Amino acid sequence: MKISRNRRWILAGIAAVVLIVLIALNGDQFDQWMDQNGVVLRQAFVTGILIGGVFGLVAMGLTLIFGVLDIINFAHGALLTIGMYITFVLFDRFGIDPYLAVLITVPLLFLLGGIIQRTIIYPARNAPAHNQLLLTLGLALFIENLMLVVFTATPRSIRLSYGRGLTEIGPLAIDFPIRIAGTTITLTKLAAFIFAVFLTAVLYLLLQRTTLGKAIRATAQNKEGARLVGISTDRISLITFGLGVACVGAAAALVLPFLSVDPLVGNAFNITAFVIVVLGGMGSIPGALLGGLIIGLTQELGVVFAPSSTKLLGVFFVFILVLLLRPQGLLGKKE
Amino acid sequence: MIKNRKLLALLAIVVLLVAACAEDPTPTVEPVEEPTEEPVEEPTEEPAEEPPEEEMAGPINIGGIHPLTGGLAADGIQMDNAIQMAIDELNAAGGALGGVEFAYLGADSTGAAEVGQTEAERLIGEGAVALICCFQSAVTSNVAAIAERDGVPLVIDVAVADAILDQGHTYTFRLQPNATSMGVNGAQFLAELAENSGEEISSVVYLYEGTTGFGDSVRAAFVEEAANLGIEVLEEIGYAPFEVTDLTTEMTRINSLEPDALVVTGYYNDGLLAARNAEEVGLDVKVVYGIAQGTYDQPQFVADAGDLAECFYDSNYHWDASDPAAQEVRDSFQELYGEEMRTSAVLAYQAMYVIADAIERAGSADPAAIRDALAETNYADHILPYSGSITFDDTGETEVASPVVMQVQDGQIVQVWPTDLAESEPLFPCVSWGE
Numbered sequence: 001m002k003i004s005r006n007r008r009w010i011l012a013g014i015a016a017v018v019l020i021v022l023i024a025l026n027g028d029q030f031d032q033w034m035d036q037n038g039v040v041l042r043q044a045f046v047t048g049i050l051i052g053g054v055f056g057l058v059a060m061g062l063t064l065i066f067g068v069l070d071i072i073n074f075a076h077g078a079l080l081t082i083g084m085y086i087t088f089v090l091f092d093r094f095g096i097d098p099y100l101a102v103l104i105t106v107p108l109l110f111l112l113g114g115i116i117q118r119t120i121i122y123p124a125r126n127a128p129a130h131n132q133l134l135l136t137l138g139l140a141l142f143i144e145n146l147m148l149v150v151f152t153a154t155p156r157s158i159r160l161s162y163g164r165g166l167t168e169i170g171p172l173a174i175d176f177p178i179r180i181a182g183t184t185i186t187l188t189k190l191a192a193f194i195f196a197v198f199l200t201a202v203l204y205l206l207l208q209r210t211t212l213g214k215a216i217r218a219t220a221q222n223k224e225g226a227r228l229v230g231i232s233t234d235r236i237s238l239i240t241f242g243l244g245v246a247c248v249g250a251a252a253a254l255v256l257p258f259l260s261v262d263p264l265v266g267n268a269f270n271i272t273a274f275v276i277v278v279l280g281g282m283g284s285i286p287g288a289l290l291g292g293l294i295i296g297l298t299q300e301l302g303v304v305f306a307p308s309s310t311k312l313l314g315v316f317f318v319f320i321l322v323l324l325l326r327p328q329g330l331l332g333k334k335e
Numbered sequence: 336m337i338k339n340r341k342l343l344a345l346l347a348i349v350v351l352l353v354a355a356c357a358e359d360p361t362p363t364v365e366p367v368e369e370p371t372e373e374p375v376e377e378p379t380e381e382p383a384e385e386p387p388e389e390e391m392a393g394p395i396n397i398g399g400i401h402p403l404t405g406g407l408a409a410d411g412i413q414m415d416n417a418i419q420m421a422i423d424e425l426n427a428a429g430g431a432l433g434g435v436e437f438a439y440l441g442a443d444s445t446g447a448a449e450v451g452q453t454e455a456e457r458l459i460g461e462g463a464v465a466l467i468c469c470f471q472s473a474v475t476s477n478v479a480a481i482a483e484r485d486g487v488p489l490v491i492d493v494a495v496a497d498a499i500l501d502q503g504h505t506y507t508f509r510l511q512p513n514a515t516s517m518g519v520n521g522a523q524f525l526a527e528l529a530e531n532s533g534e535e536i537s538s539v540v541y542l543y544e545g546t547t548g549f550g551d552s553v554r555a556a557f558v559e560e561a562a563n564l565g566i567e568v569l570e571e572i573g574y575a576p577f578e579v580t581d582l583t584t585e586m587t588r589i590n591s592l593e594p595d596a597l598v599v600t601g602y603y604n605d606g607l608l609a610a611r612n613a614e615e616v617g618l619d620v621k622v623v624y625g626i627a628q629g630t631y632d633q634p635q636f637v638a639d640a641g642d643l644a645e646c647f648y649d650s651n652y653h654w655d656a657s658d659p660a661a662q663e664v665r666d667s668f669q670e671l672y673g674e675e676m677r678t679s680a681v682l683a684y685q686a687m688y689v690i691a692d693a694i695e696r697a698g699s700a701d702p703a704a705i706r707d708a709l710a711e712t713n714y715a716d717h718i719l720p721y722s723g724s725i726t727f728d729d730t731g732e733t734e735v736a737s738p739v740v741m742q743v744q745d746g747q748i749v750q751v752w753p754t755d756l757a758e759s760e761p762l763f764p765c766v767s768w769g770e
Contacts, residue, residue, distance in 0.1 A: 036591065043587035051581050145404060153408035154674075155604050157639045177615050184583060184616045258611070259580055260604050260639070264406045268578045303572070303584040310545050310575035 007325055037304055039182035044300035046183045052296020053193040053200075054251055056289040058269050059276035060200060061247030067220045067283025068240040070129065071121060074136040076273060077266025078143035079245050083109055083252025084261040085151055091158045091256075098158065098253045099191060105249040113245025117238050125237075140266075147263035157260035163187035192254035199250050200289050203243070207285060216240055220283060271312070272299075275319045281332025290330060294318070394438035395431060395700045397422065397690060398463030399683070400454050400478060401470050403443035406577055409603075410470055414492060414683035415441045416672050418467055421687035431694050444474045452477040459485050464702045465694075467686045470679060472496035472548055479507045488706040490690055492682040493652070495627060496552050500730045506706050508727050510682050510689065510719070511652045512736040514549075514627075518556025521626035521650040524740045524752050525596065526564045528648075531752075532763040534621060538567040540594040542585060542609060544601035545573025553600045553627050569594050576605045585609075586616040597623045599631075606630025607639055614643050614768045621764030625649035632741045632748050634675055644743045646765035648751075653739050654681040654718050656750050656758055661718035681718065689714055689725060720756050 034041075058080060065073050083105050090096040090104060120139060124132055167176050167187060178185040207213035218226040219236045227233050251269075259265070276295050280287025295315055302314035322329065399418045402411035422437045430436040440458050444451035451474035455466060459481070466482055466489045469475040475494035482489035483504045491499065491509040495517060500509060512520065529536040541557065543550035550573070558568050569592045572585055586609075589597055597620050599609055606628050613623060623646070625631040631649035654661040664684060668676035689712060694700055697708035714725040721735040728734050740752035744759055751761035 037588075039591050040584065040588040044584045047581055047583045148404055148408060153406070153410075153412065154635070155409070155607070155639075157607065159639070159641055182587070184587065186583075186615050189581075189583075255580070260607055262406065262409075262604065264577065265604075268580055271578065300581075300584045303588060307570060307572045307585070307588060310573055310578075312575055312578060 010324060040304050041301075042181055043183045044304050045297065046185060047189075048297035048300035049293060050185070050189045050193040050296070051300070052293035053196040053289070054255055054292070055269070055272050055276055055296055056292025057196040057199060057251045057254075058248055059273040059280065059292055060203060060285055060288040061244035061251075062273050063277045063280065063283055063285065063288045064203075064247070065241055065244035066277065068216060069117075069121065069237050071136065072129075072133050072274075073244065074133060074270070075116075075139040075143060076136075076244075076248060077268075077270030078140040078147075079109065079112070079266070080248040080252050080269055081147055081261065081263060081266040082112070082143060083249045084256050084259075084265060085147060085156075086249075087253045087256045088156050088158060088261055092156075098160075098256050099195070102195070102250050102253045105253045106246045107249075109249030109252075110242040110246040113242040114238055116245070117241035121241060122234070122237070140270075144263050144266075151263065153262055155260040155262040158256055160188070160257055163257075186258070188257040192258070195254050196251065197289070199247070200285070203247070204285050212239070272315060275315055277329075279318065279322050279329055281329025283333070284329065284331040287329055287331035393462075394436045395694065396438050396440055396458075396462045396464060397687065398440045398442065398455070398458030398461075398466045398468075400442045400444050400451050400458070400466065400468040400474070401683070402446040402474075403441075405446040407446050407470060407602075410493075410677055410679045411444070411446075413672070413674065413677050413680035414470060417668060417676065417680035417684040418687050420668060420671060421684045421691075425687070425691050431691055432698065432700065435700070437691070444469055444471070446471060446474070448473045448477045451475075452481055455481040456485075459487050463487065464700050465490065465690045465705055467492055467683060467690070469494055472499060472552070475499050476502075479504050482506045486706075487702045488690075488693075488709050490686040490709070492686040493679045495549050497556075498552075500732060504731065508689075508709055508712075508731040508733075510686055510725070510733055510736070512738050513732060514552035515556045516736060517627045517650070517652075517738055518553045518558075519560040520738050521553070521598075521624075522557050522560035522564055522566065524650050524738075525598070525624055526566065528740065528752055528761050528763050529621075531761065534764055536566055536595045536621065538569050538594045539596045539598050539624075540569050540589045540592055541571045541598045541600075542582075542589070543571065543573055543599070544576035544605060546575045546577075549627070550576075550600045557598065557626060574601075574605065576602045579605050579608065582609050582612040583616060586612045586618055589620075590616055590618055593619070595621050599623065599625045599628050602629045603633065603635075607636065610636075610640055610643060610647065613766075617768055618766070620766065623647055623766060625651065627651050627738070631743065632678070634748060637743060637746050637748070643767050644746070645767040646762060647743050647767075648740060648761075649742075650738045650740045650752075651678070652682065652736075653678050653720055653741065653750070655720040655756065657720075657756055658718055664718060685717055685719060688717070720750070722755070 062073060062076050065071055086105050086108060087098050087101045090101045091098055120135060124135055163176055166173050176187040207217060215231045215236055218231055219233045223233050272295055276288060276291035279294060280291030298314040298318050299311040302311045306313060399415055401414045402408055403415060419439050422439045426436045440461060440463050442454035442458055444454060451469055455478040466487060468478050470493045472494045475491055476499050479489055479499055483506050486506060489507045493511050495514045497513050497515050500507060525536055541554050543554045545551055554571060561568050597618060599606060607630050625648060628649045628651060630636050631647040632651050637644045665676040692714055693705050693708035693712060697704040710727060712725055712727055717725050720739045721737060723735045726734050739750050739756050741748050742751045742761055749759040750756050751759055
């Protein structure tokens with residue numbers, strides 16, 4: 001791989017800064033620093049990984065849609081908001097547990113994604129990329145305001161009746177929140193992480209092992225070619241968009257136990273999801289998970305090293321760095 | 336692939352744009368533009384000097400600008416409704432100037448300063464003789480500049496930044512305590528509460544929303560006053576209120592600093608998140624103390640957080656809970672709009688009455704006359720927890736404006752400090768997850 005001269009200089013610069021910092025922090029100081037910040041560092045790692053898994057799941061839907069349809073879906077966050085409201089209503093009205101609600105939100109949002117693709121995206125399939133992008137941006141604004149009318153701006157949240165103290169999960173009885181070496185792990189975040197990773201694996205297997213997955217990948221690689229061998233790319237586009245939206249359906253149900261929902265909550269995930277997709281490589285499923293974990297960690301480590309700034313500082317630093325050094329993303333295909 | 340490159344570039348631009356727009360622009364101080372050559376459509380209806388008995392051409396238009404859409408719409412819509420309610424009440428009681436009715440012109444700032452500014456221009460163009468606005472400091476500074484330029488009085492219901500009235504505006508008046516008052520009184524009340532219980536608060540950590548300017552201005556005032564009171568601020572931790580999804584790491588960090596108290600300034604969602612995460616981490620402090628915190632004095636906090644809400648303090652603007660008249664207003668609001676009236680809405684409601692009082696005293700609906708009357712305001716019949724009548728000082732601040740400390744006790748938000756406004760004894764130290 002050829003690295004341009006410019007990039008080599010940037011890399012060298014970063015290495016130099018890291019080295020200087022390491023030298024500046026000699027042994028004693030390092031120990032002292034760890035004494036003070038060790039527990040925060042550990043917590044940052046734990047939270048970063050847990051929340052990163054969920055970020056990854058959201059980004060996966062985005063990256064899947066991009067990989068196959070070449071569309072940057074700006075309504076992704078807004079669709080997450082819809083998913084969260086559906087979960088909220090299921091819990092509030094019908095008492096359905098949010099983890100059970102995954103079984104409802106996923107098919108519902110799959111359906112919604114299909115409808116959106118058919119009615120809004122498909123007719124504009126031949127329009128220039130920026131038109132399609134603006135289309136999804138408009139859709140996002142529409143959804144946000146629709147949610148505002150239906151649910152008002154009052155934030156809604158749910159409270160699980162379990163998850164505190166000794167909780168029985170199958171044969172295990174675990175005392176929540178789990179405390180290890182000063183760090184705190186709550187049931188809600190642990191569950192979100194485990195489900196998110198599980199769903200990522202399912203989606204990955206679906207793409208790798210099934211005929212449908214092969215057809216999706218074929219369409220992503222070469223639409224013409226896929227059509228030539230008899231794949232209905234229109235149908236694949238429909239299914240892929242549905243799958244991508246279904247991902248946020250799952251994520252929505254998983255985050256509601258620890259995050260309140262209002263019409264704009266999706267924005268919080270939108271920005272990170274885009275950064276993750278670029279970081280992981282546009283169209284790469286494992287890249288989305290990897291990117292999610294890295295961004296989760298970056299965000300939380302920001303609290304350790306720069307507490308007076310907001311968490312997004314580190315995220316955008318990484319974003320810019322990736323654009324400069326590896327525009328195709330960590331696991332992206334080379335151009 | 337060239338196409339990919341283009342998309343990527345486009346994406347990068349849009350992401351940064353969206354990120355920038357997601358947050359409120361910092362208050363931009365608009366240079367007062369030179370007046371447009373033709374005077375903006377004067378409110379044509381009233382010959383100002385005519386005796387009030389004379390039939391007037393139309394109603395007295397009052398403009399209101401609040402965020403009716405966007406992340407702060409929950410408050411904005413209530414404030415808009417509250418002004419409408421006040422106007423309906425006033426009209427039912429015979430209007431002003433011997434029978435002229437008020438009419439309300441409501442506008443949506445969408446939470447953006449530039450939109451608020453254009454809306455202010457529009458309302459004035461449509462004949463508004465006084466404005467009530469804005470809930471956000473950034474929007475308010477722009478609207479205040481317009482009010483000054485066009486000579487139309489503005490009564491700020493809610494907007495905290497000191498800077499709004501530091502511009503030497505003569506047409507702008509503010510009902511709520513400003514950031515300095517919030518921070519300074521907040522710090523003093525915290526010290527007094529501790530002393531009252533024979534405790535000491537010698538160190539705190541300050542957690543604040545760091546992107547809209549509101550959290551930062553209150554924090555700055557607190558930190559300055561804390562130094563005078565001998566309270567050490569161990570660290571100031573900022574977060575982005577509309578993007579934050581978790582504060583566990585922040586709470587762990589705060590725990591490792593071992594402060595006596597955690598002080599929090601922010602909006603509702605992030606405040607709730609902070610409370611939940613503090614409990615999960617088992618934050619080891621004597622109290623969690625909000626200052627101008629949009630969560631810990633809201634009944635919704637108790638509904639959302641349950642037992643966890645107990646003990647939380649908030650030093651904030653409020654209605655006077657010890658005044659039965661305030662309760663009546665809140666009851667009729669609830670009946671009309673089906674929601675519990677928020678403090679922000681109470682202030683918007685109050686602002687309308689203060690304007691009506693000024694118009695009555697001015698004997699005219701001429702904006703300049705209303706301004707002069709507003710400057711002379713001495714309004715005793717209010718429902719705010721202020722020790723005396725509402726009067727405005729030279730800069731336009733309410734002289735008696737002061738926050739009041741509230742605490743969640745047995746699922747109720749009660750006023751606990753200062754003592755003359757207290758409904759109940761403060762519990763101190765107190766956290767809901769303590770043993």
